[in-house]
Amino acid sequence: xxxxxxxxxxxxxxxxxxxxxxxxxxxxxxxxxxxxxxxxxxxxxxxxxxxxxxxxxxxxxxxxxxxxxxxxxxxxxxxxxxxxxxxxxxxxxxxxxxxxxxxxxxxxxxxxxxxxxxxxxxxxxxxxxxxxxxxxxxxxxxxxxxxxxxxxxxxxxxxxxxxxxxxxxxxxxxxxxxxxxxxxxxxxxxxxxxxxxxxxxxxxxxxxxxxxxxxxxxxxxxxxxxxxxxxxxxxxxxxxxxxxxxxxxxxxxxxxxxxxxxxxxxxxxxxxxxxxxxxxxxxxxxxxxxxxxxxxxxxxxxxxxxxxxxxxxxxxxxxxxxxxxxxxxxxxxxxxxxxxxxxxxxxxxxxxxxxxxxxxxxxxxxxxxxxxxxxxxxxxxxxxxxx
Amino acid sequence: xxxxxxxxxxxxxxxxxxxxxxxxxxxxxxxxxxxxxxxxxxxxxxxxxxxxxxxxxxxxxxxxxxxxxxxxxxxxxxxxxxxxxxxxxxxxxxxxxxxxxxxxxxxxxxxxxxxxxxxxxxxxxxxxxxxxxxxxxxxxxxxxxxxxxxxxxxxxxxxxxxxxxxxxxxxxxxxxxxxxxxxxxxxxxxxxxxxxxxxxxxxxxxxxxxxxxxxxxxxxxxxxxxxxxxxxxxxxxxxxxxxxxxxxxxxxxxxxxxxxxxxxxxxxxxxxxxxxxxxxxxxxxxxxxxxxxxxxxxxxxxxxxxxxxxxxxxxxxxxxxxxxxxxxxxxxxxxxxxxxxxxxxxxxxxxxxxxxxxxxxxxxxxxxxxxxxxxxxxxxxxxxxxx
Numbered sequence: 001x002x003x004x005x006x007x008x009x010x011x012x013x014x015x016x017x018x019x020x021x022x023x024x025x026x027x028x029x030x031x032x033x034x035x036x037x038x039x040x041x042x043x044x045x046x047x048x049x050x051x052x053x054x055x056x057x058x059x060x061x062x063x064x065x066x067x068x069x070x071x072x073x074x075x076x077x078x079x080x081x082x083x084x085x086x087x088x089x090x091x092x093x094x095x096x097x098x099x100x101x102x103x104x105x106x107x108x109x110x111x112x113x114x115x116x117x118x119x120x121x122x123x124x125x126x127x128x129x130x131x132x133x134x135x136x137x138x139x140x141x142x143x144x145x146x147x148x149x150x151x152x153x154x155x156x157x158x159x160x161x162x163x164x165x166x167x168x169x170x171x172x173x174x175x176x177x178x179x180x181x182x183x184x185x186x187x188x189x190x191x192x193x194x195x196x197x198x199x200x201x202x203x204x205x206x207x208x209x210x211x212x213x214x215x216x217x218x219x220x221x222x223x224x225x226x227x228x229x230x231x232x233x234x235x236x237x238x239x240x241x242x243x244x245x246x247x248x249x250x251x252x253x254x255x256x257x258x259x260x261x262x263x264x265x266x267x268x269x270x271x272x273x274x275x276x277x278x279x280x281x282x283x284x285x286x287x288x289x290x291x292x293x294x295x296x297x298x299x300x301x302x303x304x305x306x307x308x309x310x311x312x313x314x315x316x317x318x319x320x321x322x323x324x325x326x327x328x329x330x331x332x333x334x335x336x337x338x339x340x341x342x343x344x345x346x347x348x349x350x351x352x353x354x355x356x357x358x359x360x361x362x363x364x365x366x367x368x369x370x371x372x373x374x375x376x377x378x379x380x381x382x383x384x385x386x387x
Numbered sequence: 388x389x390x391x392x393x394x395x396x397x398x399x400x401x402x403x404x405x406x407x408x409x410x411x412x413x414x415x416x417x418x419x420x421x422x423x424x425x426x427x428x429x430x431x432x433x434x435x436x437x438x439x440x441x442x443x444x445x446x447x448x449x450x451x452x453x454x455x456x457x458x459x460x461x462x463x464x465x466x467x468x469x470x471x472x473x474x475x476x477x478x479x480x481x482x483x484x485x486x487x488x489x490x491x492x493x494x495x496x497x498x499x500x501x502x503x504x505x506x507x508x509x510x511x512x513x514x515x516x517x518x519x520x521x522x523x524x525x526x527x528x529x530x531x532x533x534x535x536x537x538x539x540x541x542x543x544x545x546x547x548x549x550x551x552x553x554x555x556x557x558x559x560x561x562x563x564x565x566x567x568x569x570x571x572x573x574x575x576x577x578x579x580x581x582x583x584x585x586x587x588x589x590x591x592x593x594x595x596x597x598x599x600x601x602x603x604x605x606x607x608x609x610x611x612x613x614x615x616x617x618x619x620x621x622x623x624x625x626x627x628x629x630x631x632x633x634x635x636x637x638x639x640x641x642x643x644x645x646x647x648x649x650x651x652x653x654x655x656x657x658x659x660x661x662x663x664x665x666x667x668x669x670x671x672x673x674x675x676x677x678x679x680x681x682x683x684x685x686x687x688x689x690x691x692x693x694x695x696x697x698x699x700x701x702x703x704x705x706x707x708x709x710x711x712x713x714x715x716x717x718x719x720x721x722x723x724x725x726x727x728x729x730x731x732x733x734x735x736x737x738x739x740x741x742x743x744x745x746x747x748x749x750x751x752x753x754x755x756x757x758x759x760x761x762x763x764x765x766x767x768x769x770x771x772x773x774x
């Protein structure tokens with residue numbers, strides 16, 4: 001039996017950084033996913049191993065189930081319906097298993113992903129053999145929520161083949177969980193995210209689980225539904241950045257300039273609220289799709305100016321802005337800034353020739369360009385009897 | 388007899404555009420001047436003409452005094468101590484005089500400068516012969532206040548050789564007017580500015596007259612005194628811009644996004660006030676020059692982000708920003724934006740080698756680079772018995 005799961009990445013449409021200081025932010029899912037295939041060997045077969053293949057990195061981790069049981073038996077499981085946090089002691093036991101594979105220091109971030117996998121797997125499915133294969137459209141560590149998509153896809157595949165979740169396995173094509181299953185999925189994915197990120201906001205896994213968009217402020221998340229098709233060019237500058245340093249840079253600037261920065265955060269709050277409004281309001285005779293797109297473009301340009309005011313832009317981001325500005329396209333950084341990814345709104349009526357030209361110019365700067373629909377589906381699963 | 392006058396240009400240090408919406412702005416004089424030399428022929432000479440030489444443009448305008456008297460006798464004069472506005476009828480009479488010189492349409496803006504000259508000359512000095520020679524460090528129409536500097540320098544030279552102003556003509560070197568003469572000078576220059584600009588704010592001529600810096604908000608000007616040496620690289624992108632369209636673009640954006648933009652203007656107001664504070668506070672053990680410069684750099688960067696948020700930046704401005712950012716130098720556009728000039732703070736301890744590199748790189752983009760001290764003297768005059 002094979003269960004496939006896919007879970008989308010996310011972008012921040014508006015409000016990054018300012019959200020830390022009380023402003024509203026808006027995040028959305030993107031049509032770029034992480035895919036997990038969970039293959040369960042026939043019970044008569046003698047393949048008693050748990051194998052994790054990270055296809056994009058050509059890496060494989062494999063353990064005899066007996067070895068996992070020996071190392072992690074104290075954790076118990078499976079408890080698919082009871083999302084629990086990985087304690088420091090459990091994490092140590094898991095790390096010992098991973099260290100047997102001699103991951104290089106340079107790939108320590110990978111170790112945390114594999115840890116999250118082992119925690120989710122044993123917690124949800126217990127000590128059963130399987131081969132789990134991961135592929136992804138999402139560049140790693142560039143602020144597009146690749147780790148959350150990974151945790152959501154792992155959890156979705158694992159829950160799909162547990163008894164907790166009620167799904168008609170004979171249905172064909174990609175299926176969506178019911179509302180209560182989505183809630184459970186989101187909680188498990190959040191536990192995985194905690195292993196990878198320490199203190200995640202919960203936004204990435206929520207967007208990846210439910211899809212579409214969410215508005216969030218001071219820890220309160222509201223799911224909102226887009227009423228317009230929205231397509232973005234996502235340019236990955238490939239410039240690595242230190243999110244923590246960028247966040248504390250904004251805080252320090254706020255301490256030095258409390259009045260100015262508080263006005264800046266208020267401006268961002270207004271922009272996020274207006275952006276959510278525009279996205280939710282259906283197009284009409286009074287408000288064409290084009291008018292809505294122009295409004296979004298203006299809000300993105302304004303938000304970008306405010307992010308520059310916070311000091312989180314970067315020469316690579318400015319290069320993208322300048323390039324897209326030449327084609328009269330609006331752009332803003334997304335996420336932490338200081339490199340990472342830049343969003344460019346692609347209006348419905350924009351010709352493909354222009355898009356090709358922009359992409360060619362950006363790629364000639366060494367950037368990676370991805371085109372994605374915004375606000376699409378969240379986690380989905382798919383069954384096939386044999387693989 | 389020869390009277391020389393010089394009057395500085397200006398930059399907006401912070402608050403452009405936002406000042407239209409009620410925020411505080413700060414303007415400062417720059418160490419780049421317009422020079423006027425007024426040469427009065429010995430009374431026994433038969434040179435009965437008024438001649439205006441614009442050296443930088445290799446242009447000369449010359450009229451027999453009789454012709455001027457005939458055309459403008461209805462205006463009367465001289466009234467050096469009574470600054471008066473040029474009425475629409477007077478303007479028509481003056482234009483007729485200028486049209487005799489067949490100025491091309493492309494140089495219509497020049498015509499308004501020559502009109503201002505004729506108005507100031509006949510109003511302050513009446514119908515006497517002279518040769519007036521103009522040269523300038525200031526690029527025209529790039530937002531550095533070249534027209535105000537011209538009007539101030541004209542008025543200063545004219546007032547200096549009128550009986551209204553009391554100056555010891557035997558003193559050597561550049562002299563400054565007394566407080567009441569400066570007030571008179573500023574009023575006359577403002578009348579000239581009105582001929583050139585229609586509805587000038589009065590900021591440019593005030594800065595050019597008094598020098599140093601002024602803080603202004605809702606039409607109230609406050610002169611402030613800088614307590615630190617300040618040097619800027621002024622990069623003229625040479626991109627012409629439509630100030631009126633830029634100003635109304637900001638107003639339209641404000642109508643579409645009242646909440647966000649009102650916060651943006653509040654942020655600019657805080658920045659201008661803080662900038663004025665930093666500039667006025669003397670350096671001390673607790674606040675070194677370097678710390679003050681860092682603070683100014685941060686405020687400039689923030690202001691630039693907010694200007695981008697208002698939508699008045701331009702690809703050429705972004706190119707300057709990106710270039711100076713590479714050298715960790717803070718920049719902001721100055722004036723209307725959409726091209727025009729960009730300021731880059733040159734810290735006291737910055738090496739000349741770096742400055743040379745930045746300038747070379749900017750000039751290779753086709754920009755013009757000027758280095759200027761900020762907040763220096765205003766209008767000054769100088770006498771020489773014969774020339």
